[in-house]
Amino acid sequence: MNIILWNCRGVTGKDTVSRIFNLIKTYNLVLVCLVETRADTQRTRNFCKKFKKQWDWAATPARGYSGGIIILWKKDIEKVTPICFSRHVIHLTISNNPFKPWIISIVYNGQSLEEQKATWKELDSIANIAGPWMILGDFNAIRTLEEKKGGQMNWRSGMKSNYFNSFIVNNNLSELKFSGPPFTWCNNQRGGSRIWARLDRILCNDKWLDDASYHQVSHLARCQSDHSPLLLKCWKQEYHNKKPFRFDNNWIHLPECHKSVETIWETEELGNPMHATSHRLHNLKTDLTKKCMGYSRNLEKKIKQIKEHITELESRECSYRSNGDIWTTLRPLYMKHQAYLRQHTTYWAQKSRLQWLQNGDCNTKYFHQMSKNHRNNNIILYIKNKEGTLVTEPAEI
Structure with missing residues (x-):
C-alpha cells in the first residue's frame, strides 16, 4: 500500500496538479494526503473533480489563504471512513487487506504556539485507541536543533519543540526511518537567507508497527516546491530470511x-x-x-499458568476452611513467579539491545517498543546493483 503526504501550498496551480497526477502514476498511490491546500469549499470540489470516478475524497477547507487539507483515496480500497474533522486535523479509518484497520490522522499544524497546543490536545484525546494509529503531516515544528539549518531559533520555536517532543514521548509514538534529504522544507531564498528544516514526518504507535512492520519512507525531491513529498510504502513480508543464531542469556539458568x-x-x-x-x-x-x-518464548505462558495457580491458592487461603499448608505451597510458587518475571525482562532487554537495566525495572512494554524500533532500523530501504541502479523493491533487495 503506497501513500503520499505533501504540503503542496495550494492546489489550484497547473504545475501542482500535474505533479500530483505524476506522483499517483509513478508510485501507484492508493492514498494521497495534501495539506495547506489554500482552497475553500468550491475550489476543493473543483480540484477533486479532476480525478476519475475511481477516486473518493474528504477535505477541510482553508480559512482565507491559510490551511486546508484534502485526502484522496482509491475506491478499490476495502473501506475508508472519515470520522472527525477539525481545522488542523482529519481523522479517518482505513481497512485494506492484508492489513488490520488503521486510524490515520492527517495534520497541518498551525504556525502559532497556541494553535499547536490545541492540536496536541486534540490528538492526545484519541491517543489511547486500541488499534494501529498513524499520524502524518506538516507539524510546523522541529524536534532537535539538528533538524534545522540556517536562520535562528527563538524562544517560541524552542517551546514548539518542547510541546512536540512531549506529545511524542507521552503517547509512546515512534518515528519512521526515512531515506532521502534530511530536511523536508526550504524557504527557497538565496545566500545567507536560505533556511532548511524538517517539518514533515510520519509517526505511529507500536500497534501500527506490529501490523506494518515492513515499510519505508522516502523524502522525494522538492523540485520547485517549498516542501518535499513523503512517500510511504507498506507491505507484508512474503519471504523470510534465515535468522542468525543468537545466544539467549536465559539459557545460563538451564x-x-x-x-x-x-x-x-x-x-x-x-x-x-x-x-x-x-x-x-x-x-x-x-x-x-x-x-x-x-524456552524464553514460552515464558509468558508459564507466567500466566503460575499466576492462575497462585490466584487459586490465595483464594483458598482466604476461606475459613484453609489451613497453614497452603502457605507452604505458595512460598515456592512466589519465588518461581519472580524468577520467571526476571527471565522475561532479561529476554526483552536483550532483544532491545539495552546494556543497562535498573534494579526492579521490569517494563517489558518499553523493551517491546525498543525491539520494534531496532527491527525497523535494520530494514534495508534500497541498494545499488552492479549496473549502478538503485533497487527499492523488497524482493529484489
Missing part, C-alpha cells in the same frame, strides 16, 4: 545448556586448534538450538 557446553568442549577434535574450536562452536550452536530454543 542445566541443559551447561551440559551441552561441557559435553561438546570435552569432545576431542583433530586438526588445527582454530579449526577444532570453530567446529566445537558450530556443534554447540546446533545442540543449543535443538535443546534450548523456545
Whole structure:
C-alpha cells in the first residue's frame, strides 16, 4: 500500500496538479494526503473533480489563504471512513487487506504556539485507541536543533519543540526511518537567507508497527516546491530470511545448556586448534538450538499458568476452611513467579539491545517498543546493483 503526504501550498496551480497526477502514476498511490491546500469549499470540489470516478475524497477547507487539507483515496480500497474533522486535523479509518484497520490522522499544524497546543490536545484525546494509529503531516515544528539549518531559533520555536517532543514521548509514538534529504522544507531564498528544516514526518504507535512492520519512507525531491513529498510504502513480508543464531542469556539458568557446553568442549577434535574450536562452536550452536530454543518464548505462558495457580491458592487461603499448608505451597510458587518475571525482562532487554537495566525495572512494554524500533532500523530501504541502479523493491533487495 503506497501513500503520499505533501504540503503542496495550494492546489489550484497547473504545475501542482500535474505533479500530483505524476506522483499517483509513478508510485501507484492508493492514498494521497495534501495539506495547506489554500482552497475553500468550491475550489476543493473543483480540484477533486479532476480525478476519475475511481477516486473518493474528504477535505477541510482553508480559512482565507491559510490551511486546508484534502485526502484522496482509491475506491478499490476495502473501506475508508472519515470520522472527525477539525481545522488542523482529519481523522479517518482505513481497512485494506492484508492489513488490520488503521486510524490515520492527517495534520497541518498551525504556525502559532497556541494553535499547536490545541492540536496536541486534540490528538492526545484519541491517543489511547486500541488499534494501529498513524499520524502524518506538516507539524510546523522541529524536534532537535539538528533538524534545522540556517536562520535562528527563538524562544517560541524552542517551546514548539518542547510541546512536540512531549506529545511524542507521552503517547509512546515512534518515528519512521526515512531515506532521502534530511530536511523536508526550504524557504527557497538565496545566500545567507536560505533556511532548511524538517517539518514533515510520519509517526505511529507500536500497534501500527506490529501490523506494518515492513515499510519505508522516502523524502522525494522538492523540485520547485517549498516542501518535499513523503512517500510511504507498506507491505507484508512474503519471504523470510534465515535468522542468525543468537545466544539467549536465559539459557545460563538451564542445566541443559551447561551440559551441552561441557559435553561438546570435552569432545576431542583433530586438526588445527582454530579449526577444532570453530567446529566445537558450530556443534554447540546446533545442540543449543535443538535443546534450548523456545524456552524464553514460552515464558509468558508459564507466567500466566503460575499466576492462575497462585490466584487459586490465595483464594483458598482466604476461606475459613484453609489451613497453614497452603502457605507452604505458595512460598515456592512466589519465588518461581519472580524468577520467571526476571527471565522475561532479561529476554526483552536483550532483544532491545539495552546494556543497562535498573534494579526492579521490569517494563517489558518499553523493551517491546525498543525491539520494534531496532527491527525497523535494520530494514534495508534500497541498494545499488552492479549496473549502478538503485533497487527499492523488497524482493529484489
